[in-house]
Amino acid sequence: MYEGPVQDLIEELGRLPGVGPKSAQRLAFHLLAVDRADAERLARAIVQLKERVRFCARCFNVSEHEECRVCRDPRRDPSVLCVVEEPRDVQAIEKTGEFRGRYHVLGGAISPIDGVGPDQLHIRQLVARLGEEDIGEVVLATNPNIEGEATASYLGRLLKAMDVRVSRIASGLPVGGDLEYADEVTLGRAFSGRREL
């Protein structure tokens, strides 16, 4: 146990995801050693993050404005909506450059163990958007794990009643990889999702 500010910082850093007690200690002593200016720049960046960044009023992506960069972009196709769990998923899909529609960020996935149900996610807002905007297709791009699949399946049921095409992104093999290195589940999914040539 250290005393005073050092221990406080170790505890705060230790609460960050992926940072264990050892790493927290190392980071704290690193910050103690660096120039005051460097430490202040980090502190300012954190404060700015909380002050300036907010969530897009339309899609809940991270944004510095009322609406995010994608929602404000007139070149995006407003008729296709991609539903993802987190803002970082938007980033991942944006990097592909393949998707020209807009997004809707749920803010997580359904997980009763963690107390997350539809009410804790931006599902009500999604349904509202379908009523207000002229959306023809919803692409469900939640994670291909149990909670993501359950969320997709829940949304599939919910949106069935509405006049909109609902699709789910495919699961399968990584491009450029070898079949023999694929895990059994992925390979199994790739088989059941095979397509005709």
Added chain:
Amino acid sequence: MRVERLELVDFRNYRHATLDLAPGVSVLVGPNAQGKTNLLEALHYLAIGGSHRVATDAPLVRTGAETAVLRTTARFAGGRRVTVELEVRPAGRNRAKVNGQLQSRTRDALGIVRSVLFAPEDLQLVRGDPGDRRRFLDDLLLQRRPAYGAARQEYERILRQRNALLRGLRAGRQGTEMLPTWTDALVRAGATLLAARIAAVHALAGPAAAAYRDLVATAPEQDIGRDVTMEYELSTGRSVTADPHAGVPAPAELAEELRAGVADVAVAERDRAMTLAGPHRDELFLGVGDLPAKGFASHGEQWSLALALRLASREVLHEVGEEPVVLLDDVFAELDAGRRRRLADRCTRFEQVVVTAAVDDDVPLEGPRSFVHAGTLVAAWPSADDGGSADERGTG
């Protein structure tokens, strides 16, 4: 396949030990609590990635050490040799090497060594809870089909989520509309497990009955009605009688059956806040003749039945791929002279068998002997020792 060499570092009571094994029969002799079983446990750990005795890895590491290393060289059909090494790290992830090459996923190193273990604990297969018999089927399937492990993990995760939802609903929280979603996931994942387990029961039926008949060898006139029967009892109320000629059931049909089963218990599920239908509540019925083996069969019959199930597992595993090594822990002492002889006859047909015994004379098999004494392997019998009493059963 067969194991040529097993090397242990800081495993259980072994600081460092090397055991060279010949094809055919090898016998490990020593008094109780010296470390005979630990050697079989190590070999089986290399095959399945877990211990048959403990659920966590911490007891496997020698007191005072942080990790244990298990290394084996196995020889396969055609003369190919593979070295598998596992570092057991209770404080973190295990590390695995195949031919010296670090594997990114430990489970890629499992299943190279194949083994079937029969141990005194296996009496629980007959006497224990339904969970013990489900685990028997699951462990067999894990060894036969690596994808089964992932399917079971998925099912267990869905089950935990669905139970959490049911608990929330009972506590008055929102979320009824999510129940169909989790039921969908449950029946889809559950049907995969069911199809695999029923197929396994069908495959086991013939070899298990044959092994039991072979071991017990009652006179033909007594034979009638003393055969082994197996039935897979679904939580939905239906039973599937083991039948070597039955086809593999279709997962889609099982999913619908499971869906109906879940619907039947819907009220009780809400009441008890837990999922009451699914493969986690199934049972494998074992019978001798018309009677259930649990409760009706004698100690000797139960023992023979458990052994027959393990011997049948060997046949089922051998159907696909390399012949597994058979590990028999302290078996012969429990059998009468006739059964000992018949088990020994069967053992001589296996590519490799490793047998432990407290008393050498209990094992009517030719083959090299290794003597186990206080965590070391010795060439000759240590002089000042009690020679092993068969009654006390320690950690060895």
